[in-house]
Each structure stands twice: as structure tokens, then as C-alpha cells.
Amino acid sequence: MGAAVPPDRTPQVRPARTLGDALAEGTVLLDGGLSNQLRAQGCDLSGELWSARLLADAPEQIEAAHAAYARAGAQVLVTASYQATFEGFGRRGVGRAGVVELLARSVESARRAGALTGRDVWVAASVGPYGAMLADGSEYRGRYGLSVRELERFHRPRAEALAASGADVLALETVPDTDEAEALLRAVRDLPVPVWLSYSIAGDRTRAGQPLDEAFGLVAGNDQVVAVGVNCCVPADADGAVETAAAAGKPVVVYPNSGEAWDATRREWTGGSTFRPERVREWQRAGARLVGGCCRVGPSAITELAALLKGARP
Numbered sequence: 001m002g003a004a005v006p007p008d009r010t011p012q013v014r015p016a017r018t019l020g021d022a023l024a025e026g027t028v029l030l031d032g033g034l035s036n037q038l039r040a041q042g043c044d045l046s047g048e049l050w051s052a053r054l055l056a057d058a059p060e061q062i063e064a065a066h067a068a069y070a071r072a073g074a075q076v077l078v079t080a081s082y083q084a085t086f087e088g089f090g091r092r093g094v095g096r097a098g099v100v101e102l103l104a105r106s107v108e109s110a111r112r113a114g115a116l117t118g119r120d121v122w123v124a125a126s127v128g129p130y131g132a133m134l135a136d137g138s139e140y141r142g143r144y145g146l147s148v149r150e151l152e153r154f155h156r157p158r159a160e161a162l163a164a165s166g167a168d169v170l171a172l173e174t175v176p177d178t179d180e181a182e183a184l185l186r187a188v189r190d191l192p193v194p195v196w197l198s199y200s201i202a203g204d205r206t207r208a209g210q211p212l213d214e215a216f217g218l219v220a221g222n223d224q225v226v227a228v229g230v231n232c233c234v235p236a237d238a239d240g241a242v243e244t245a246a247a248a249g250k251p252v253v254v255y256p257n258s259g260e261a262w263d264a265t266r267r268e269w270t271g272g273s274t275f276r277p278e279r280v281r282e283w284q285r286a287g288a289r290l291v292g293g294c295c296r297v298g299p300s301a302i303t304e305l306a307a308l309l310k311g312a313r314p
Contacts, residue, residue: 014111015120019076019169020194020226022120023251023289027280027309030076030124030255030292031069032302038065040298048135049092052084055102056094059109066113072299073306074292075121077114078171079106079162082128083135086157100161107165124196125167127159127184129175137265140200142176142208151183159184163191170195174232174294177208178215185218185225196227196253196290201237204244212241216248229253232294235275239282246287254288258296277304 015022022028035051043061045051054061066077081103089099107123114121130151131139138144146154162170172184172195181197188195199215200207206215219225229245229252230238238256245252259274275297283291291309293301 013115014166014168015122017120018194019122019124022075022122023226027284027288028075028122028290029073029302029306029309030253030290031066031072031074031078032255032293032297032299033257033295034062034065034078034080034082036296036298037068038062041065048083049088050083050135051080052082052088052102052106055080055084055105055109056089059105062106063109063113066110067116068299069302070113070117070121072302074302075119076124076169076290076292077110077121078124078173079110079126079167081106081158081162082126082173083132084158085133087154088133088135103158103161104165107162107167111166122168123166124169124171125162125165126171126173127155127162127188128173129180130154131176132174139174139176140207142180142206148179148183148186151180152186155184155187159188159191163188163193167193169193169226172197174198174200175206176200177206178210178218179208181215181218185222189224194226195224196229197225198227198229198231198253198255199241201230201233201241203237204240212244213247216245219248219250225250227251227253227290229288229290231255232257234259235279239279242283242286242288251289252283252287253290254283255290255292255294255297257294260296275301277301277308280305280308 062080086099110123129139175181219228228250230241233256235256260271
């Protein structure tokens with residue numbers, strides 16, 4: 001890895017409202033896929049750390065990618081910490097203090113990019129699943145052979161570091177099964193920051209095969225959770241999941257990928273896009289309040305979503 005770039009500690013202004021307050025008032029727009037924007041900027045994302053490597057080697061590229069989505073109209077920027085773990089960076093020789101610094105940098109980069117807009121932009125610190133650290137596609141399968149307690153121990157240190165970094169919300173995202181969802185909710189339960197929980201799904205079930213009503217039901221009565229839903233699934237699967245998620249009594253978060261298929265062996269996307277921004281109207285009617293895109297959904301699609309949301313009432 002290249003030499004670390006000193007962090008910019010310039011104080012950043014946080015939004016006056018909480019994200020929870022904003023969701024109570026109407027629909028809030030998420031960004032799109034960070035990795036595809038980084039590739040569009042010419043970045044090499046090969047290797048197990050994926051986009052997280054750039055937190056150490058080229059943080060200016062991370063900030064530029066966030067800025068592209070902020071300019072497109074995104075009101076929430078999701079950090080580059082999805083695959084940033086103590087274990088992953090540790091294999092590259094980065095010590096614990098260094099990883100904490102990189103996690104904080106992920107939040108700072110998004111905060112600076114959002115500040116350029118002159119409007120409220122919330123920073124969501126990504127807490128990716130255990131499988132993302134393995135870098136073998138297992139986050140799309142789940143069932144790693146670990147207990148809920150073991151998964152909780154894995155997630156807790158990173159969640160603590162991101163909560164301490166000043167993020168507005170923790171995004172517990174791309175969760176493949178209910179065991180990991182339970183572990184994540186336990187890992188964050190006494191941290192002073194709200195969270196959203198979003199599953200990666202296939203059809204009407206989690207990637208591990210559990211019914212979605214059971215999966216979404218885990219957040220019932222949990223005031224720390226400001227939204228529940230799905231991400232990094234094909235758009236058609238997201239359509240039905242929004243209604244099921246709404247039954248949990250929380251605002252729904254939905255940000256599917258482009259509909260292309262991820263080849264974990266070749267580490268590339270295949271097929272064509274089925275992401276259609278006009279779907280947002282149906283999502284809103286079904287209860288969605290936090291909407292956007294995931295992998296392969298770029299700034300142009302977020303611009304279209306922003307335009308549609310300005311003309312649509314929730």
C-alpha cells in the first residue's frame with residue numbers, strides 16, 4: 001500500500017436535522033454505487049480491499065466520487081468503509097490505530113464532499129457484512145459457519161470506531177441472513193448513533209433463504225433503527241420487498257443494484273441493467289422513504305431520481 005495521506009481535520013458542519021426527522025417529513029435520496037464511480041475515475045479496485053484500499057492510497061479519489069453523487073442530488077452519502085475491516089487492513093500490515101484512522105477518514109471524506117453542496121447531506125457509515133471481508137462473494141450467500149455471538153464480536157470494533165467518527169447514521173447493509181442481522185443489531189445497540197438495516201435478497205427471501213417478514217421483523221420495537229429494507233438486489237426483487245418491509249412499522253430503505261450479475265470468481269459484473277428510476281414512485285407508494293442505488297447505479301441515475309422526487313409527493 002502507498003504512503004498514507006495525512007487526514008484533513010477541518011471541522012465539518014453536520015446537518016441541523018437528524019436523518020430520522022428528515023424521513024418523517026418525506027423521501028430522502030441516497031447516492032449510488034461508489035465502486036463504479038471510482039472505476040469511472042480510473043481507479044484500480046483489484047485486490048481484497050476493493051474500494052477501501054483507496055482510503056489509504058488515494059483518499060482524494062474517494063472524496064471526488066462522493067462529490068459526484070452530491071452534485072447529482074444525493075442527500076445521503078455512504079462511506080467507503082463497506083470492506084474496511086481491522087482484519088482486512090491487518091493483512092496489509094496496518095495496525096489497529098491505523099485502521100481507526102482510515103475508518104474516520106471514510107466519514108471525513110463524505111462529510112467534506114457533502115459540505116460542497118451548501119445543503120443538508122447526511123453521512124452514512126457503511127458497516128458491510130462479514131462476507132465482504134472474505135472477498136469471495138459470500139456476502140451474497142451468508143451462513144458463514146459462525147455463531148451470532150462470533151459475528152457480533154467481529155462487527156463490534158468497527159461499529160464503535162465508525163460511531164465515534166461523527167457519522168450521522170450507521171448503514172448495516174447488504175446483510176445476507178437473519179443471524180448476521182441479529183449480530184449487527186447487538187453490536188450497535190448501545191452506540192449513540194441511529195442505524196438502518198438493509199438485506200441483500202433473492203426473490204422474496206434473504207440470500208440465506210429466510211422469509212423477508214421474519215427478517216424485517218427483527219427491528220420491531222427497536223428505536224435505534226430509523227429504516228429497514230433492501231439493497232444490492234435486482235430492482236425487480238426490490239419492488240415486492242418494499243411492501244413487506246413496510247409492515248415492520250419503520251420507514252423503508254431501498255437501493256437496489258443495476259440488475260447485472262456479480263461474478264465473484266472473475267470479480268466483474270455481467271449482463272445488462274434493469275434499473276429504472278421511475279420505479280421510485282411505486283416504492284414511495286409502498287412506504288419507501290430512503291431511496292437510491294447500489295452497485296453499477298451511477299450519478300446520472302441519481303440525477304434522474306432527484307428530478308422525479310422533486311415532482312412526486314410521498
